[in-house]
Amino acid sequence: MELRQIRAFVVVADESSFTRAAARLNMVQSTVSAAVRNLERQLGVQLFERTTHHVNLTHAGQLFLPEARRTLAAAQQARHVLEQLHGGLRGEVRLGVIQTPRHTAVQPALLIARFRAEHPGVTVSIQAGGSVEHAEDLRKRRLDVAYLALPPEATAGLDLHNLTSEKMxxxxxxxxxxxxxxxxxxxxxxxxxxxxxxxxxxxxxxxxxxxxxxxxxxxxxxxxxxxxxxxxxxxxxxxxxxxxxxxxxxxxxxxxxxxxxxxPSIALSLAVPAGHALSAPVKALLQTAREPSEPTT
Known part of the structure; x- marks a missing residue:
């Protein structure tokens, strides 16, 4: 098995579509399909049930998915460990941001600035949107971490790091x-x-x-x-x-x-996917968020 095959399988599972997976991986669809077929051949099982309109995990695929995620996370973590030996932490964090009050200490721009000062080798890409959109992108692994302001019943599959809460x-x-x-x-x-x-x-x-x-x-x-x-x-x-x-x-x-x-109450949190090993850059970003900072005006 190759990591690129495992990554293709995981992204297709997340997207329930070879077309969307190819777009996310910046690859042509035939390449993604070939990677998954080769993986299935090597494993000796069918991972997806394919129809004209749907791509669903088989029972074998459901069993393999968490192991595939752990394999990718372990490979990423190993890469980060080695990168730290050559000039510090490197990589990318995909951060979802929402509109937040500019006069409070909870400011995405402030967090990014502090994090970049501590870890200049890490790129932070931002995606603006609503909390519901970000929650789904976290579950689909399209984002690594995101600001959310959601009631508890809308946060299934996510781990929350609470920042503030207030009565509306x-x-x-x-x-x-x-x-x-x-x-x-x-x-x-x-x-x-x-x-x-x-x-x-x-x-x-x-x-x-x-x-x-x-x-x-x-x-x-x-x-x-x-x-x-x-x-x-x-x-x-x-x-x-x-x-x-x-x-x-x-x-x-x-x-x-x-x-x-x-x-009603509203809580602002930084959220990450639940049950998913976090990369070293994401862990570092969460650590920076927990450190006290002075609010800006």
Missing amino acids: QLLCSTDHPLAEHDHVELAELVDQPFIEAPTTWGNRLATDAAFTRAGLTRTIAYEIGDTAGLTSLIRHGLGIAIGPPSFINPEDDIRTVPLGPAA
């Missing part, structure tokens, strides 16, 4: 009728037009779940995947939102009002 609040314009309330209940908001983030954002999932648990429905007037745009719509009185108060800056001119006992 009502966000409204300063002249909104609810702006001067000490607190509000979800039931008081059902007739209000909501400004929401996309369904791939963690705060949207948390808000949807809170209303579902309360047996309530609401009207979503606008959906926008940009924090600055969302707060601008709120500031101009076009609707309300429920979100973490840390997303609001003093100059935003937006009022935050505590919610009652049904208030």
Whole structure:
């Protein structure tokens, strides 16, 4: 067996497609197919059931997949050990980032800058997106580590390194009728037009779940995947939102009002795939994230 054959098998298993696996590996599909066929021939088993529209693991493939992952991880770890003998840690970390408050200590740019200062031989590539997208990319091994803001029920198959957690609040314009309330209940908001983030954002999932648990429905007037745009719509009185108060800056001119006992919480974490050996660069990045740092303004 060759590592390239094992890698091709793992990526096809992750993608459930030879076409997508070839694109991810930057190879032509025939080369990926040949690598998997040769691996099956050497092992004497069929690893995939192939149909016109689907590629599924056989029972043998399911048994072989975790061992294949461990083999690739061990080879990668061995390579990192040797690389450290020649000028320090080397490699790449694929990091998923989401929109986070710029005035808190949880800043992806700050983490990357600190990490690169400690490990200049490691390349950090970033992919922007929503938490749901990043979670799926972690499970499919398209990302190594990612910032997520998801409720626990949406984090299956992931290991989380918690960074912050806060109760979400009502966000409204300063002249909104609810702006001067000490607190509000979800039931008081059902007739209000909501400004929401996309369904791939963690705060949207948390808000949807809170209303579902309360047996309530609401009207979503606008959906926008940009924090600055969302707060601008709120500031101009076009609707309300429920979100973490840390997303609001003093100059935003937006009022935050505590919610009652049904208030959802949002936790920000760094996540990695569960049950998967982490490379030395990923371990180093997580270690840097755990080290205290001064917030920037």
